[in-house]
Amino acid sequence: MMTQTWxxxxxxxxxxxxxxxxxxxxxxxxxxxxxxxxxxxxxxxAIVALGLDLIWGYTGILSLGHGVFxxxxxxxxxxHLKLQASGGRMPDFMDWSGLTALPxxxxxxESLGFAFLAGLLIPxxxxxxxxxxxxxxxxxxxxxxxxxxxxxxxxxxxxxxxQAYTGGTNGITGYTKIxxxxxxxxxxxxxxxWITAAFxxxxxxxxxxxxxxxxxxxxxxIRDGENRVRFIGYNPALYQMTAFAVSGVLAGLAGMLFxxxxxxxxxxxxxxxxxIEMVLWVAIGGxxxxxxxxxxxxxxxxxxxxxxxQYPDAWTFIMGALFIVVVVFLPGGVTxxxxxxxxxxxxxxxxxxxxxxxxAV
Amino acid sequence: xxxxxxxILQCEDITVSFDGFKAIQGMNLTLEQGELxxxxxxxxxxxxxxxxxxxxxxxxxxxxxxxxxxxxxxxxTKKKEHQIAGLGIGRKFxxxxxxxxxxxxxxxxxxxxxxxxxxxxLFARLAAEDRERIEQQLVMxxxxxxxxxxxxxxxxxxxxxxxxxxxxxxxxxxLLLDEPAAGMTDKETDKTGELLKEIAKQRTIVVVEHDMEFxxxxxxxxxxxxxxxxxxxxxMDEIQSDDRVAEVYxxxxxxxxxxxxxx
Numbered sequence: 001m002m003t004q005t006w007x008x009x010x011x012x013x014x015x016x017x018x019x020x021x022x023x024x025x026x027x028x029x030x031x032x033x034x035x036x037x038x039x040x041x042x043x044x045x046a047i048v049a050l051g052l053d054l055i056w057g058y059t060g061i062l063s064l065g066h067g068v069f070x071x072x073x074x075x076x077x078x079x080h081l082k083l084q085a086s087g088g089r090m091p092d093f094m095d096w097s098g099l100t101a102l103p104x105x106x107x108x109x110e111s112l113g114f115a116f117l118a119g120l121l122i123p124x125x126x127x128x129x130x131x132x133x134x135x136x137x138x139x140x141x142x143x144x145x146x147x148x149x150x151x152x153x154x155x156x157x158x159x160x161x162x163q164a165y166t167g168g169t170n171g172i173t174g175y176t177k178i179x180x181x182x183x184x185x186x187x188x189x190x191x192x193x194w195i196t197a198a199f200x201x202x203x204x205x206x207x208x209x210x211x212x213x214x215x216x217x218x219x220x221x222i223r224d225g226e227n228r229v230r231f232i233g234y235n236p237a238l239y240q241m242t243a244f245a246v247s248g249v250l251a252g253l254a255g256m257l258f259x260x261x262x263x264x265x266x267x268x269x270x271x272x273x274x275x276i277e278m279v280l281w282v283a284i285g286g287x288x289x290x291x292x293x294x295x296x297x298x299x300x301x302x303x304x305x306x307x308x309x310q311y312p313d314a315w316t317f318i319m320g321a322l323f324i325v326v327v328v329f330l331p332g333g334v335t336x337x338x339x340x341x342x343x344x345x346x347x348x349x350x351x352x353x354x355x356x357x358x359x360a361v
Numbered sequence: 362x363x364x365x366x367x368x369i370l371q372c373e374d375i376t377v378s379f380d381g382f383k384a385i386q387g388m389n390l391t392l393e394q395g396e397l398x399x400x401x402x403x404x405x406x407x408x409x410x411x412x413x414x415x416x417x418x419x420x421x422x423x424x425x426x427x428x429x430x431x432x433x434x435x436x437x438t439k440k441k442e443h444q445i446a447g448l449g450i451g452r453k454f455x456x457x458x459x460x461x462x463x464x465x466x467x468x469x470x471x472x473x474x475x476x477x478x479x480x481x482x483l484f485a486r487l488a489a490e491d492r493e494r495i496e497q498q499l500v501m502x503x504x505x506x507x508x509x510x511x512x513x514x515x516x517x518x519x520x521x522x523x524x525x526x527x528x529x530x531x532x533x534x535x536l537l538l539d540e541p542a543a544g545m546t547d548k549e550t551d552k553t554g555e556l557l558k559e560i561a562k563q564r565t566i567v568v569v570e571h572d573m574e575f576x577x578x579x580x581x582x583x584x585x586x587x588x589x590x591x592x593x594x595x596x597m598d599e600i601q602s603d604d605r606v607a608e609v610y611x612x613x614x615x616x617x618x619x620x621x622x623x624x
Binding site: 231232 | 416418441442443446447452454458459460461462463467468470471472479482483485527528531
């Protein structure tokens with residue numbers, strides 16, 4: 001009987017995923033170019049949210065530094081696009097800063113393939129290094145979180161200070177072409193949207209595989225009791241490092257896609273405030289559920305652009321109020337709403353109530 | 362058993378000092394294969410610290426813990442916690458420490474004896490014999506009807522049994538239990554004692570315990586610690602008739618009672 005109800009739930013879930021994927025890919029049919037571009041940006045954010053959920057929602061480690069990983073991906077792609085725009089010659093901002101030749105570390109970014117790999121690997125390796133020095137030495141909780149904030153400040157300071165190489169405060173902008181196509185044409189934009197949607201689905205499938213595997217159970221066990229995990233023979237640091245590195249890679253991927261849709265990357269887009277905002281998407285959507293993290297990113301950013309258009313003066317207050325309401329009344333995030341409804345419909349046994357309560361903690 | 366019991370764990374001259382305070386001073390403890398040993402003593406005697414040293418939670422300032430594992434003779438004081446656990450020394454803490462958001466079944470699944478690398482757990486599948494093994498364990502700890510419950514929803518006693526189950530899934534040779542019956546009802550305590558007796562048929566168990574009734578009912582050999590040192594070792598009868606033990610306990614009775622009422 002148990003397996004039967006399971007398989008039925010599974011069928012419904014599969015139908016749900018199929019409908020969602022179809023709606024995602026068909027979006028160019030029912031959205032204007034402007035809204036499609038916005039949605040594409042939100043889908044990129046949803047990829048960061050997935051990665052953050054993996055490390056925070058599932059492993060219990062709060063990173064307020066994902067803007068850095070996001071930004072490193074963004075800069076990798078921006079360097080490629082900038083070189084494309086300037087036809088392989090030195091970008092304009094370097095000229096203004098008095099450079100006479102293209103710096104050596106910029107040259108390989110002429111290749112899209114190299115830029116793409118760099119945009120994945122640089123954030124991944126940085127996350128791995130940060131994870132290695134912290135988790136192995138059992139630095140965790142608020143101390144780890146503060147370190148990630150420090151990483152943000154170091155990175156933004158470096159980017160602003162090295163104006164000749166990074167474009168400074170203005171960042172890198174003024175792109176024209178991607179893979180030989182005009183980057184601003186509606187056809188290219190539509191293609192980029194589909195690419196983003198495809199990457200989001202790949203990221204989701206990857207994360208789902210991770211959290212459903214025994215590896216994912218060990219991650220949740222680490223969240224519940226890191227020491228206990230150690231005394232049943234696992235080395236938590238290796239698991240935390242893996243989760244953090246995957247999370248960094250996903251943020252890098254999102255950063256690259258973001259640059260393609262928005263056409264600029266600058267230090268302010270990976271600073272303290274955006275880094276914290278990313279965590280809020282996950283908190284509001286529902287941490288510990290992948291769907292929640294993605295929904296949170298899309299809904300929050302959708303609400304932000306709608307409300308700021310409608311109420312240009314008051315929108316920050318409305319967003320703040322919305323945030324407080326969700327945190328106070330729905331600590332498990334928006335997705336916990338579905339859980340509550342489902343449990344109310346069925347006859348609620350005591351243990352299920354307990355389960356709901358625990359998932360909200 | 363016709364085979365002569367062999368030594369499985371030998372703690373030699375263990376000293377632990379915390380900022381100059383000596384929690385344990387030159388303690389010796391020898392465990393034979395398959396024995397159920399109780400470790401008792403007044404508060405602050407160093408019983409829990411002794412378990413911490415063996416499982417690697419606390420580093421000994423000096424001394425060695427020689428473990429006669431199936432892989433050979435090893436001094437575990439040089440090893441990390443997860444390595445010691447992997448060698449077959451399991452630990453249960455005083456407060457039940459289980460994984461509350463995992464189900465009871467999942468708690469046992471991740472504890473199961475298996476390869477513990479990131480790569481291995483990524484592609485691990487639950488084989489039929491694994492499932493059977495977990496189900497047997499569920500029956501042994503009496504939680505077969507609650508396999509799909511979140512562990513956080515179990516009662517206190519059930520959590521304690523689940524933690525014992527978690528330990529047994531690792532198939533350890535030596536189990537270190539810190540007050541497994543603390544906070545249990547009399548009925549639950551008896552059930553726990555029976556469970557320990559059952560387990561001791563195959564494994565070596567060390568139990569730190571305050572509940573003298575429990576010790577009297579289930580102990581074969583008792584080690585008494587006092588102020589970080591070995592005070593007396595022997596059967597329960599020998600311990601009870603020992604003058605020094607009586608003195609230590611009488612002198613400390615008021616404190617011990619106070620701690621029990623707050624526990």
